[in-house]
Each structure stands twice: as structure tokens, then as C-alpha cells.
Amino acid sequence: MEGLLTTNNVWMMICTALVFFMHTGFAFLEIGLTRQKNTINILFKNIFIITVGLLLYYIVGFNLMYPGFAEDSSGILGFAGFGFDAPLTAEGALDLTYNEGYTYWTDFLFQGMFAATAATIVSGAVAERMKIGAFMIFTVIYVGIIYPIAGSWKWGGGFLDQMGFYDFAGSTLVHSVGGWAALVAVYLLGSRIGKFDKEGKPQAIPGHNIPLATAGVLILWLGWFGFNGGSVLSADPELTSLTLVTTCLAAASGGVIAAFVNFLKYKNLDLTMFLNGILGGLVGITAGADVMTPESAIIIGGIAGALIVFAVAFVDAIKLDDPVGAIAVHLICGIWGTLAVGIFSTNEEHTFLIQLLGVACYAGICVVSSFIIFFVLKKTMGIRVSEKEELEGLDAHEHGMDAYPDFRLNEH
Template sequence: METLTINNVWMMICTALVFFMHLGFAFLEIGLTRQKNTMNILFKNIFIITVGLLLYCLVGFNLMYPGFAENSLGIFGFGGFGLSSPVVEGSLDLTYNKGYTYWTDFLFQGMFAATAATIVSGAVAERMKLGPFIIFTIIYVGFVYPIAGSWKWGGGFLHTLETPFYDFAGSTLVHSVGGWAAIVAVWLLGARIGKFKNGKTQAIPGHNIPIATAGVLILWLGWFGFNGGSVLSADPSSTSLTLVTTCLAAAAGGVLAFITSSILYKNYDLTMFLNGILGGLVGITAGADQMSPTDAIIIGSIAGILVVFAIAMVDKLKLDDPVGAIAVHLICGIWGTLAVGLLGNLAGIHQFASQCIGILTYALTCILSSFLIIFTLKKTIGIRVSEKEEIEGLDNAEHGINAYPEFRLNEQ
């Protein structure tokens, strides 16, 4: 009983840390975009966490953990609407899990569920209508994410492969699921006015880099819960190793992104430094419990380099991602998932093959589902604000108020 209490308290602390990450995402997004869209971005982030939790309670949790029958295909299951805790003799069944109670399980997993849509929020910032984004979030967080998550974390077909697909804390199941949807959304939405002129990429600076920096540091702190909680207990050896690998990958990602961008662009770009830290965090997330400190530094370093080149590649493809979400969450999520088969305790050809199967499975599922949702919205109610609204800012167009009414600037 004492061990369960210790484990459960640790899991609740991690739940709080993952919740705190949503403030980090909000700060990062508003900091890297223009002030005339601040209210809109904050509204979306608040909507995602509130509605995401409600949807996960009503349908998501039991879609993600349906309890697949022994001979089922492990593709789809549903445990019923709402939450129904296991009860024995009128009290909560404390044998539900050796590491935590049913309620803690729901809340911890619910925090993860909202993150996928938050990734998309940053990528489509400054030009997507709020209404269609809300509809997309409801469908993607409420149904697509938990069904896809059940294939691994819910004991579905990817978990039952001869060599099971491995994703410790969500490089693919969370970050790439959001990243694939982000790239589809950005493609269907089009670039912001002024982003590409005469075939050349034009920088559109964020209005508050100090806030963006605070957002990244909050996210790094929150990742202690994201990865540390994914141990699913307070086991000292596993938890402490996971936190060490997480921190080292983040540090390596930031340093290598800063060095790479300095060599390529001949300046010290703080935003590349920040996205390199996030890339390192995303990269280590798939195998944080299986890596040595040296492995973590290698994974983070490669992620940091990938971020710089991926951001440049996204620009060359004329895709407008204001916060670098595609580079950080999709590209580094893929790399981190592959790294499980290349480095650490699980490295091997069979594990690498399983990792590839998992990546391709989620790529196809997320691309098709997000395209179907967003394309339908585009052809029916429209997904992009008017040119006038975009120039004036979404704060005025969608909310009728500015985030900084006393410091309004004339922005392009």
C-alpha cells in the first residue's frame, strides 16, 4: 500500500508537470508570432486543454484503452462512454495497477491527448479561422488520437507484433501524430500574406522572444513529467535515468542547433537554439528509458541538426510554419522513433523494422484522417480568414479585442 501511494503521488506530480506544459506551448506560440494574433492563439490553447479533457473523459480514454479481446485484430475497440472506475466492495479497486489508481491513469493520459492538437495550433497560427480549428480539434483529439494510440499503448496490433513497436512516451504517438496533421493543415491552408515573395522566403519575426524563451524552459521542465511519468511508477533507477537522458538530449539538441545555424547563416539565432532544445526533447521521448547518457547526447545532437535543416526544407517547400512545429515534432519525432532501433538496449534489425512499421502506420493514418477533416472543412465552411482580417489581425477579427490594447503597433 505504501509503494502504491508513493507511485501514485509521483504520477500525480508528473500529471501536473504535463499540464504546465500547455502554458509553455502557449508562451512559445505567442512569442514566435505577431502580437495582433496573441488573443487568438491563447484562446485556442485554452480551448484545447479544456475540451480535450472533456472529450477524453467521455470517449477518448475508453477508445485508447478498450481492453482488446484476446483474438481481436487490435485495431478498434471501445470500452463505453464516460469513466467507470473498478470498484471492489464499494471502494476504489487499488489493485487496478501496481503503479497508480484508475483516476490518476485517466488524468495523466488525458494531458497527453490534448498535446497533439496543440502542435497543430502553432503550425496554423495567424491565418486559420477559429471555428474550423475547433471542429478539427474535437474530431482529432476526441477520436483519431485515441484510436491511433490504442494500437500501441492500448495493447493493439503494433504492441503485439513479434518484435513490438516501441514508443516510451510518444515521439510518434503524440508528437508525430500532431506533426503529420500540422503538415497537412499548413499545406491546405497556404502561407501567410508576405511570407513568400518572388520565390524567396521572408522572415516574419515573432513579437516577444523573451516569452518564447520562457515557453521553451517551461516545456523542458514539463518534460520531466512527460517522460518521467511515462515510467508509470516512482521506480528510482528507471525514473532517474529517464530524467537524465531527457535533460542531456535537450541540452545537446540546443547546442547543435545553435552551432549548425551559426555555421549556415553566420549569426547566433536564439529561435533555432530554442527549437533545437525542443527537437532534442522530442527525439529522446521514444526511448528515454532505454538509452545511456551517451546515447541521449547522440540522439539530441542529431535532432538539433535536423531541426535546422528541416526548417529550411519546410520553407523551400513553400510551407509556412510560424513556430517550427513540423521540424520539431514531426521530423524529430520520426528520428527519435527510429533511434530506438539503432541505439540503446533495444537496438537491432528486428526492432528497427518494427519502428519503421509503426512510423508508416501512423503516417498513413494521420495524413489521411487530417486531410479528410480539413479538406472537408475547406470545401464547406472555409478554413482561412479573409485577407483584410489577416492583415488587421485575428484578435480583432475573431475576438474583437487586443491582447495589448495600450501597445498596439502598426504591423504588416
């Protein structure tokens, strides 16, 4: 028993490290797809999210997300207290019977890595024009309170879990939770200067480092081995292997189909659309990676890739400005992946209507809560930088730094 626990725990720790490494991927992707003058600002937000996110998850988040709902509870809101106490044996040692797959400490750390991801999704969508202070306040509230409450509805044994809603690794619980908030934020924030011309037609604002964005996507793909593979919650050889196969096939299918559909629609081979197609495939398979056949994974990823192309165009058409395509990737493909469980799952207990109900419930809590947070911030401290700050860059005005300073030899 102890040897199996050790093996499982080591696998979970490796997966925890891989999910942590995904924050490097998010950072690279976001700065690569945006302009040089805002690089420090984006990196600062990403570092803030992971550091503060972990502290908040320790203080309140973990026990909000896993409150231990009583049998007669509504399964909507519970709280097991501030901080957490690991279960101990009578002798005072860590109780290894807590979970056959991993220790209590590993459980906290693995789940804590997921918590920060939701705010990272919002970071990319609001890039290049949001006040750093307002974003930091939003992150504290959304990651510290809203995400764990929403997570408790399924992963914490809440009412959606009791109804049979299924989300293996977070197409909805992580990606759509971030995607809904990104949608609200972009709507209230407004578009970047120059994104739409006088006739309202979208104008391309190229990112300053596409090679870095490409590296970011490949790092994210690698990190998904931990994101989905770790969600098995053990080192079970059959289930972890299947999960990684479906994850990779969906990613590959998503990328290829996005590039192909984009070529048919726009007659060019757009690398950024290729990259977002890969991410769309990954997000799409995340809800059911452990209950899909390889063939179903390819279909799910392919549909996600096609959705990316049309979703990006739709977001532009309704005059919303999302610099990195976060709404298309995380919200649209997150919804699709969650509904796909009700269509393709090998488990007959998973139904489309329950999956749809889960999507609606998460839309409700995320849209309402994020709107309240952003609206209050907008009416009090403001959420958008001045026109001068936006044109000259947030790095200089909010951080007093340059990501790429000119180095000259000291001439004497």
C-alpha cells in the first residue's frame, strides 16, 4: 500500500510541476501576441497571479472548494475554515490513508496550481489597456472567492456533482470560468486604440514576438500532460496513458483543422490561428479526456479548431477586442468540450442535458460576479489607463521599466 502511494504521489508531484510550468507558457504566449511596450506589464500580472493565487488558495480557497458538504446541504456554498490542517494519526504523523492516490499536501498544491489559471486567461484578454491595480483587485476576489465556490459545485462534491455533471480536468471549471470573466472584462473595458477604424472594421495589431508565442503554446501543450494526466489523481497506467493520448490527438487535430479552415476562409497560412487551434483542441478535450476514444478525441479537437476560426471572427464582428484570442479558446472551446462529454463519452451516465445545465450554472455565477467586480472597479478607481499611457505603453507608465533596454558599451 505504501509503495503504491509513493508511486502515485510522485506522479502527482510531477504533474503539479508541469501545471506550474504552464504559467511560463501563458506568459510567453501573451507577450508574444502583444506589443513590446506592454511586456513588463503582462509579465508582472502573470507573476502576481501565481504568487497571490497560491497564498489565497491556502488562506481560504482550498476550504471553500473542498468544504466537505454535509448530506443535507444544498451543495452550493460551504467553508471548512481558514488555512487547513492536514489529517494526522494518533501518533501525530501525517495520515497516509487520507487518499490512496496522493498525500494531503500534494492535493493542495496540485489544486492550487489550477486556481491561478482562471485569472491568467483574463490577463491576456485585457492586455495593453487595463490598469494594473484594478486587475490585481479583480484577481484577489475572483481567484480567492469566486473560483473555489464555483469549483466546489463539481469537484468539491456540490450540487452539480450530485446531479451527474462531469468535467474531468476543467473545460468549464477552469477555462470557461476564466473565459466568462474575460468576456465581461473586454466588454466593460472597450477596445484598444486603433483596433477598429472609423467604419468599425477590425484592424490587425501584430504581436511583437511570434517565435516566443509559438514557444508558449508548445510549453502549454507540455503542461497539459500534467493538467489532464494529473487529473486522473493517481498513476493508474491505463487511464493516464489513455488520457495523454486523447489530449495529444485533440491538440493535433485542433491545430490542423484551424489552419485548414483559416486557409479556406482567408487564403493564408496563419501561424497564430494554427497555435490557437492547438490550444482550442486542448481546452475542448479537457472535460472528458479520460472517457473518450482516440477517434472521438480527434473529432472533438477538430471541431474545436474550426470553432476557433469562426469565434475569433465573431468576437471582432461584435466589436470586442481580445488581443490573444482568450474568449475563443477558453470560453467557446470550453463550452464545446463540456457539451461534447454528453455526446461522445464512453460512460452512458453522462448526458447532454446535465452537461448543458452545468454550463448554464457556471455562466450565471461567472458573468454576474465578474460584472459586479469590474463594474464597481470601473465606477470607483477606473479600470482603463489614459490614452497617453496606452499609446506610450504600460511598461513605462505603470512600471518605469523597459523589457528590452538598449545596452551600449561604456565609452571612456
